[in-house]
Amino acid sequence: MRRLAMLILGGAVAAAGVGCGSDSSVDYGLYSNNHGENPAMEKKVITVDSTERIQQNQQLGLTSEGTIKGEAPGILLRVIVQDVFETSFTDGTQTPPGSRVMAVEIQVVNAGSRVFNGSPAAGTTVIDASGKKYKSQPSTVSVDGGEVFPNPFGLQPRDQRTALVPFVVPVGVNIKQVEFQIDKGGESGLWRVP
Template structure:
């Protein structure tokens, strides 16, 4: 299984990466005005080279990720991670809070992408624990949630949210995105 590691200080034991070396190609920002002095840097290299170098991406950096099936190729940008709330009456369990990951997906392949982005997105806390997105359809404050089912034609793009419920006090440090079962995955660091 091809695995692409794109993210911050990734512990080898935490994500199954074979190396603790890393390459930092610049500073990144989430483009929401927190630090206008920082610049966005887009990194695009061959996926084999990314795997070998354990390349890191920050928020707003683009990763090109291949699916298992021929013709599935996505350009993915994790734009933001923020705390939010449900707007459809759904309640977070006691001691939990609602987070959303804003993801932009561009279909750079030759086939329709028919997988749910929410199914392939995870968040990882500072201790290395992974959280999966919420099953089913919910609505959150801050934007539209990716629909399920989801279809994206070649050359089309979509930006939407993937919601999560995580314990209060948990610090989200990484966002993972997998194209499909058996496809590549990417990992972005969260400041």
């Protein structure tokens, strides 16, 4: 019995020592998807250096995955910009003359330990070839091709959602980049659009 108590105490001391190092640039996030929505992502562990992650998040290609940390502790998202395509409003909203409606399809996975209550649409912008940025349309609109992210939007840890973020851009403008920022003080990702 005494030996068992020492083993338990030794294990507790070892567990308490995890994460006590001085390297604050390492983030540990565990994502385990047991819902069967995306088996390729099941039980994937995130252990990346913040500097390396931020650099990688600025060089993402379409369909690449970015790991984006929020300002608040426990907020960590895995984001994939899956597609950018032309669409149209289906709720009676009028497209301004000389403009067209674009949709960005985004998959958001909550890889953190807290509920993500931000709005993916509010944190998403598209950038044209000249560097001009365009803000998303309100979440109250509907577009052809899929569901628009609702606002408010709550995503529990380990859950995921794929939806659209709509934009109105001038005719002839080519979207070259999609930027996603998790919140005002958090990290962002930048995806290149071919």
